[in-house]
Amino acid sequence: MDLGLLHDLAQPNTTKIILCSLDGLGGLPRPGTGKSELETARLPNLHVLAKRSACGLLRHVGPGITPGSGPGHLGLFGYDPLQHPVGRGVLEALGIDFHLKPGDVAARGNFCTVDAQGRITDRRAGRLATDLCVKLCEKLRSVTVDFAEIVIEPVKEHRFVLVLRGEGLSGRVSETDPQTLGVPPLHARALDPSAERAAAAVNQFVERARPLLRDAAQANMVLLRGFDKQPDIPLFPGTFRLRAAAVAAYPMYRGLARLVGMDVLDTGPTFADEIATLERHWADFDFFFLHYKDTDKAGEDGDFDAKVAALERFDARLPDVLALGPDVLAVSGDHSTPSILAAHGWQPVPALVSSAYCGADHVSRFTERDCAGGALGILPAQDLMPLLMANGLRLAKYGA
Amino acid sequence: MDLGLLHDLAQPNTTKIILCSLDGLGGLPRPGTGKSELETARLPNLHVLAKRSACGLLRHVGPGITPGSGPGHLGLFGYDPLQHPVGRGVLEALGIDFHLKPGDVAARGNFCTVDAQGRITDRRAGRLATDLCVKLCEKLRSVTVDFAEIVIEPVKEHRFVLVLRGEGLSGRVSETDPQTLGVPPLHARALDPSAERAAAAVNQFVERARPLLRDAAQANMVLLRGFDKQPDIPLFPGTFRLRAAAVAAYPMYRGLARLVGMDVLDTGPTFADEIATLERHWADFDFFFLHYKDTDKAGEDGDFDAKVAALERFDARLPDVLALGPDVLAVSGDHSTPSILAAHGWQPVPALVSSAYCGADHVSRFTERDCAGGALGILPAQDLMPLLMANGLRLAKYGA
Numbered sequence: 001m002d003l004g005l006l007h008d009l010a011q012p013n014t015t016k017i018i019l020c021s022l023d024g025l026g027g028l029p030r031p032g033t034g035k036s037e038l039e040t041a042r043l044p045n046l047h048v049l050a051k052r053s054a055c056g057l058l059r060h061v062g063p064g065i066t067p068g069s070g071p072g073h074l075g076l077f078g079y080d081p082l083q084h085p086v087g088r089g090v091l092e093a094l095g096i097d098f099h100l101k102p103g104d105v106a107a108r109g110n111f112c113t114v115d116a117q118g119r120i121t122d123r124r125a126g127r128l129a130t131d132l133c134v135k136l137c138e139k140l141r142s143v144t145v146d147f148a149e150i151v152i153e154p155v156k157e158h159r160f161v162l163v164l165r166g167e168g169l170s171g172r173v174s175e176t177d178p179q180t181l182g183v184p185p186l187h188a189r190a191l192d193p194s195a196e197r198a199a200a201a202v203n204q205f206v207e208r209a210r211p212l213l214r215d216a217a218q219a220n221m222v223l224l225r226g227f228d229k230q231p232d233i234p235l236f237p238g239t240f241r242l243r244a245a246a247v248a249a250y251p252m253y254r255g256l257a258r259l260v261g262m263d264v265l266d267t268g269p270t271f272a273d274e275i276a277t278l279e280r281h282w283a284d285f286d287f288f289f290l291h292y293k294d295t296d297k298a299g300e301d302g303d304f305d306a307k308v309a310a311l312e313r314f315d316a317r318l319p320d321v322l323a324l325g326p327d328v329l330a331v332s333g334d335h336s337t338p339s340i341l342a343a344h345g346w347q348p349v350p351a352l353v354s355s356a357y358c359g360a361d362h363v364s365r366f367t368e369r370d371c372a373g374g375a376l377g378i379l380p381a382q383d384l385m386p387l388l389m390a391n392g393l394r395l396a397k398y399g400a
Numbered sequence: 401m402d403l404g405l406l407h408d409l410a411q412p413n414t415t416k417i418i419l420c421s422l423d424g425l426g427g428l429p430r431p432g433t434g435k436s437e438l439e440t441a442r443l444p445n446l447h448v449l450a451k452r453s454a455c456g457l458l459r460h461v462g463p464g465i466t467p468g469s470g471p472g473h474l475g476l477f478g479y480d481p482l483q484h485p486v487g488r489g490v491l492e493a494l495g496i497d498f499h500l501k502p503g504d505v506a507a508r509g510n511f512c513t514v515d516a517q518g519r520i521t522d523r524r525a526g527r528l529a530t531d532l533c534v535k536l537c538e539k540l541r542s543v544t545v546d547f548a549e550i551v552i553e554p555v556k557e558h559r560f561v562l563v564l565r566g567e568g569l570s571g572r573v574s575e576t577d578p579q580t581l582g583v584p585p586l587h588a589r590a591l592d593p594s595a596e597r598a599a600a601a602v603n604q605f606v607e608r609a610r611p612l613l614r615d616a617a618q619a620n621m622v623l624l625r626g627f628d629k630q631p632d633i634p635l636f637p638g639t640f641r642l643r644a645a646a647v648a649a650y651p652m653y654r655g656l657a658r659l660v661g662m663d664v665l666d667t668g669p670t671f672a673d674e675i676a677t678l679e680r681h682w683a684d685f686d687f688f689f690l691h692y693k694d695t696d697k698a699g700e701d702g703d704f705d706a707k708v709a710a711l712e713r714f715d716a717r718l719p720d721v722l723a724l725g726p727d728v729l730a731v732s733g734d735h736s737t738p739s740i741l742a743a744h745g746w747q748p749v750p751a752l753v754s755s756a757y758c759g760a761d762h763v764s765r766f767t768e769r770d771c772a773g774g775a776l777g778i779l780p781a782q783d784l785m786p787l788l789m790a791n792g793l794r795l796a797k798y799g800a
Contacts, residue, residue, distance in 0.1 A: 386464030
């Protein structure tokens with residue numbers, strides 16, 4: 001559905017909407033039992049909720065396409081992820097909750113090792129310790145270049161974020177990482193004329209970083225890739241006419257929510273902290289994006305039992321969410337992370353929508369298999385937001 | 401599906417198709433029983449028919465979008481309602497079964513009350529009595545303007561339709577209704593250069609109407625909005641190569657059928673009259689659009705029991721429709737009107753398609769919940785017409 005049309009139809013109301021994203025929610029049956037994580041877990045609260053909800057499966061990008069966290073969440077937020085790609089440099093910045101400003105060009109940086117002739121011998125500098133990465137980033141902050149301010153933030157091990165801040169910069173800059181060993185880093189090139197200042201700034205930065213790193217035997221050079229600007233995306237609160245808040249402990253999801261213009265609330269590291277934050281700000285917003293990370297972590301680790309336990313921990317907290325009395329509650333996820341894959345998967349993700357007007361279906365268990373027969377059908381993730389708006393009586397009729 | 405492609409594939413046959421639209425068909429469970437109107441009603445004939453039909457749910461505009469009657473029926477007729485918007489003035493004209501001609505510009509008019517300084521004090525003139533509206537419209541018919549013939553038709557209470565008829569008129573004219581009190585009506589402006597003649601005609605009309613209404617204390621001025629022309633829409637009979645007739649007692653649906661070029665048959669006010677009309681013209685057409693209004697009226701009134709009764713009355717007449725032996729029979733609606741909403745809803749609408757070739761599914765009851773699991777899936781309303789054509793063996797193979 002066109003975001004402009006949704007904006008035209010959006011109307012104020014006092015209803016409250018919670019969108020609960022269980023990261024990596026969907027799973028696959030474990031060989032042996034033939035049951036998925038959702039089918040194995042004891043989830044009394046989710047199943048009772050599913051019984052009075054409309055259920056279905058969300059597909060975030062397209063059939064067979066495995067979404068990253070960026071596209072997965074943009075879909076949940078109502079955007080077509082194929083129309084709003086988020087570059088790698090920007091995602092890296094969002095992943096450390098870095099506050100990108102409009103016009104910033106972000107890149108993913110690696111410390112690497114080069115030999116006496118400047119040829120790369122290790123693209124990740126032996127995955128150097130994070131505290132060393134922090135110290136080297138501190139050094140790089142002294143570099144100045146023409147045309148742009150340089151901002152450097154460490155991420156983890158050999159990874160850091162480079163941000164170019166200034167007027168008239170473009171992200172259309174080629175990578176300096178040749179993605180192979182035995183050759184020197186590449187010069188950055190402008191991929192179109194608008195990027196010449198940015199490319200010059202990148203090359204100056206690399207040349208001025210080199211002498212500063214000379215003594216850091218293991219990490220004596222940098223590689224840069226994934227130059228990009230923030231996507232020019234219609235903001236969520238304006239589009240849907242919602243005061244929207246994100247409750248997310250993990251930086252990546254805070255960053256994605258900030259990208260679309262949500263207020264990102266301060267919260268502690270646990271899901272209990274997140275729920276306390278939700279309760280504290282209940283009066284202040286119309287829409288809450290509530291993120292639960294544990295399901296994805298367990299799935300990525302390939303730990304079926306841990307994912308079952310993470311689902312059960314969520315289920316135990318669900319009554320606290322329901323106690324707030326949201327007019328509309330959706331439970332779904334940004335992608336599946338089947339434990340037997342130990343990675344994100346392309347499988348569509350169970351979803352439920354609960355409200356006084358959600359309608360009924362025959363689904364009484366919140367599982368992949370059951371939700372496939374629900375009233376929502378199998379729908380693109382970006383269709384969820386219009387449904388939540390409608391269930392909150394926040395969309396006017398189309399046409400007389 | 402592209403209408404041009406459907407036209408290319410359409411081929412003649414002697415099969416007969418009935419599309420039966422139960423206005424506002426879909427509903428929601430009543431709190432207390434947990435059963436929707438369709439689940440509460442005794443519908444022996446519909447359920448038996450559903451058992452030998454392919455069932456599904458129709459979505460008319462998009463997930464979460466509540467369709468008006470115009471978009472709802474255009475979807476049933478095979479058009480994408482987002483690509484063929486129908487303006488408010490045109491719908492108002494269709495709603496009184498006014499025969500718009502190509503090039504006509506229609507607007508919705510309100511009689512309003514203005515004070516001695518010309519400032520609006522009541523935008524609806526106290527919802528004046530319809531017979532007074534008729535008399536005032538009679539007065540306004542004496543107004544003449546440059547560039548256009550003026551046609552005035554009363555609607556109901558304070559509402560009337562203004563039609564500008566003439567060469568080279570455009571509907572891109574701004575509204576004279578300021579939508580607020582304490583200010584005078586606005587001048588009409590051309591929203592693009594092509595609309596200058598129409599805007600001038602509108603302003604002349606308003607200036608010449610003013611003295612005629614001076615003595616009508618309650619309704620001494622007019623407000624005009626929703627200027628629009630008929631959409632330039634490919635006509636239904638040509639597109640599908642069908643002799644198509646509409647059997648509809650209510651003016652709005654007669655108007656919508658005429659908009660797409662169907663023959664609109666004279667019929668009496670009851671559904672029994674409509675069925676008699678259908679029987680009388682059975683030999684003359686290939687396709688019949690049969691409209692049943694009572695379901696929507698009861699739903700709009702928020703009268704659950706009345707909607708149940710309306711469904712049961714339809715069910716009792718269904719054998720008369722089946723007795724005609726249509727090769728293809730579809731039963732669905734233009735939108736849902738859940739009694740608990742007392743308004744149109746966004747919920748997808750049950751649909752069944754019955755023919756010798758419709759295929760089977762597990763659905764044996766014609767309800768929202770059951771149809772969600774049917775062989776048609778949840779499909780855009782405009783996909784119904786190609787299915788009906790195919791079931792009538794009226795579409796050639798695509799590609800060799």
